[in-house]
Amino acid sequence: MTAVRSTDFTEETSAQVVADSFGATTDPRLRRLMVSLVQHLHAFVRDVEPTEAEWQHAVDFLTDVGHACDATRQEFVLLSDVLGVSMLVDAINHRKPAGATESTVLGPFHMVESPPRELGADIALDRNGPPCVLAGHVRAADGTALPGAQVDVWQANGAGFYDVQQPDIQPERNLRGLFTADEQGRYWLRTVVPRHYPIPSDGPVGRLLAATGRHPYRPAHIHVIGSAAGHAPVTTHVFVAGSPYLGSDTVFGVKGSLVRPVTTVDDPERAARYGVENPFRLIEFDVVLAS
Amino acid sequence: MTAVRSTDFTEETSAQVVADSFGATTDPRLRRLMVSLVQHLHAFVRDVEPTEAEWQHAVDFLTDVGHACDATRQEFVLLSDVLGVSMLVDAINHRKPAGATESTVLGPFHMVESPPRELGADIALDRNGPPCVLAGHVRAADGTALPGAQVDVWQANGAGFYDVQQPDIQPERNLRGLFTADEQGRYWLRTVVPRHYPIPSDGPVGRLLAATGRHPYRPAHIHVIGSAAGHAPVTTHVFVAGSPYLGSDTVFGVKGSLVRPVTTVDDPERAARYGVENPFRLIEFDVVLAS
Numbered sequence: 001m002t003a004v005r006s007t008d009f010t011e012e013t014s015a016q017v018v019a020d021s022f023g024a025t026t027d028p029r030l031r032r033l034m035v036s037l038v039q040h041l042h043a044f045v046r047d048v049e050p051t052e053a054e055w056q057h058a059v060d061f062l063t064d065v066g067h068a069c070d071a072t073r074q075e076f077v078l079l080s081d082v083l084g085v086s087m088l089v090d091a092i093n094h095r096k097p098a099g100a101t102e103s104t105v106l107g108p109f110h111m112v113e114s115p116p117r118e119l120g121a122d123i124a125l126d127r128n129g130p131p132c133v134l135a136g137h138v139r140a141a142d143g144t145a146l147p148g149a150q151v152d153v154w155q156a157n158g159a160g161f162y163d164v165q166q167p168d169i170q171p172e173r174n175l176r177g178l179f180t181a182d183e184q185g186r187y188w189l190r191t192v193v194p195r196h197y198p199i200p201s202d203g204p205v206g207r208l209l210a211a212t213g214r215h216p217y218r219p220a221h222i223h224v225i226g227s228a229a230g231h232a233p234v235t236t237h238v239f240v241a242g243s244p245y246l247g248s249d250t251v252f253g254v255k256g257s258l259v260r261p262v263t264t265v266d267d268p269e270r271a272a273r274y275g276v277e278n279p280f281r282l283i284e285f286d287v288v289l290a291s
Numbered sequence: 292m293t294a295v296r297s298t299d300f301t302e303e304t305s306a307q308v309v310a311d312s313f314g315a316t317t318d319p320r321l322r323r324l325m326v327s328l329v330q331h332l333h334a335f336v337r338d339v340e341p342t343e344a345e346w347q348h349a350v351d352f353l354t355d356v357g358h359a360c361d362a363t364r365q366e367f368v369l370l371s372d373v374l375g376v377s378m379l380v381d382a383i384n385h386r387k388p389a390g391a392t393e394s395t396v397l398g399p400f401h402m403v404e405s406p407p408r409e410l411g412a413d414i415a416l417d418r419n420g421p422p423c424v425l426a427g428h429v430r431a432a433d434g435t436a437l438p439g440a441q442v443d444v445w446q447a448n449g450a451g452f453y454d455v456q457q458p459d460i461q462p463e464r465n466l467r468g469l470f471t472a473d474e475q476g477r478y479w480l481r482t483v484v485p486r487h488y489p490i491p492s493d494g495p496v497g498r499l500l501a502a503t504g505r506h507p508y509r510p511a512h513i514h515v516i517g518s519a520a521g522h523a524p525v526t527t528h529v530f531v532a533g534s535p536y537l538g539s540d541t542v543f544g545v546k547g548s549l550v551r552p553v554t555t556v557d558d559p560e561r562a563a564r565y566g567v568e569n570p571f572r573l574i575e576f577d578v579v580l581a582s
Contacts, residue, residue, distance in 0.1 A: 009375070014379045017543060022503050025503040040331045062367050063357055066358055067360070080346070084305050088302065089341055090343075091300070
């Protein structure tokens with residue numbers, strides 16, 4: 001076992017003494033994680049020099065976050081989200097070559113599987129929101145179309161809620177669909193324009209946001225997972241151009257490359273192809289997968 | 292409000308983007324705490340580059356720690372203890388001038404008030420352990436005796452448990468006493484030699500210690516709070532020389548200046564003064580308070 005010298009514990013040596021205590025960890029990855037955690041945590045404490053009352057407040061806050069977690073709510077994920085940690089972990093794990101669709105967080109609402117649906121199906125079973133078409137191509141970074149690619153889509157309704165948040169109000173699997181691109185790699189479906197909405201803000205994370213002058217909102221978006229054999233899948237969002245909070249998403253999920261306008265299209269032939277009345281609203285979003 | 296530029300969120304800019312989101316915090320101390328937390332937390336994540344599975348594991352661990360907290364157990368304090376954070380916060384908040392008794396952590400077992408007792412009283416109501424005398428002087432850093440100083444003492448019994456851990460076995464307020472120093476600043480009491488013991492290890496913190504090859508033990512010690520009017524109180528321990536785990540206290544509480552031997556004294560006059568049979572065991576511990 002590595003020498004432990006806890007009697008040398010001082011403000012200056014604390015991180016090294018505690019890091020040394022993890023020297024007997026047989027799993028090298030766990031050892032590296034704990035040593036780095038200790039070094040950064042002690043550097044934080046030395047930087048801010050918390051009073052004992054502040055330390056107790058932090059303990060109480062983390063305890064409240066833990067107690068707010070249950071089978072349907074994960075307050076520590078919310079905390080990770082509003083501190084930008086979820087997006088940073090996402091960025092680290094999904095470095096994309098130039099040209100590929102950028103990723104963003106999965107979020108907590110992909111808890112049920114999206115039902116397979118035919119191209120062109122309307123996923124807005126409750127028709128709550130302005131109707132629109134979502135359409136695009138799935139292709140490889142070199143431009144090759146990816147026939148048979150899968151596009152998994154889910155979103156909140158025009159009131160800002162997901163089906164799983166309103167099981168007594170929304171139809172089951174409302175605003176969810178798993179689509180298969182056609183022989184030219186195209187996908188299209190009918191939905192409603194999503195609306196911005198707040199993350200759950202009635203718990204300790206909501207209190208933290210309030211105490212720090214931050215709002216709890218996410219800008220309007222549609223979740224997309226694109227996947228195709230032989231390519232890296234991408235978990236991302238399409239953000240609606242002009243939505244409130246695009247510049248201040250409380251979970252830091254927005255990337256400029258993922259913002260798309262809702263256009264109004266006057267094209268009877270295309271309206272007929274999508275099975276909608278002319279003119280119609282359209283969001284176009286191509287999914288480009290890295291190999 | 293400070294400019295929020297969440298669309299610029301990258302691995303490189305993440306800490307700054309999230310720190311900026313706290314720019315509207317009106318309490319300057321809270322703003323400083325959050326900005327520093329974000330910078331150190333993101334630096335940690337960038338350093339170790341956790342996989343998404345590791346991030347999920349961390350979320351699950353913190354959730355388990357939260358769920359282990361209840362009215363009589365504070366698992367986040369245990370986590371802070373075994374990561375050396377509690378001792379670091381203690382060191383920062385109790386910088387002592389040279390010569391004053393060094394501080395160590397309060398610990399979780401001072402949850403009931405120690406009963407006032409006469410000098411010489413035996414606090415070992417269950418007589419579980421080798422009898423011994425604890426005695427010393429309370430004085431100022433310049434050597435002046437502090438008559439009327441208070442010495443609050445509590446400890447585990449010879450089996451390694453505090454009274455509050457065994458309410459059905461130990462007498463109420465066993466091994467606790469609040470003593471008042473005599474006109475020469477002296478205090479003395481009868482007790483038992485304490486034993487090393489494990490911190491509660493049946494929860495997530497215990498699992499962390501096991502996974503990292505660390506033991507859950509604290510070396511044998513007696514808790515002391517010394518206080519006197521016009522002086523800074525000190526919360527500390529007397530550690531028993533020769534105890535197992537003196538070099539590897541799982542909460543890093545040991546300081547070399549706080550270790551004292553248990554001596555065997557053959558002195559009939561002194562034995563009579565303490566009200567014990569000759570020869571007797573003695574731990575001598577002077578408490579020196581900064582002004």
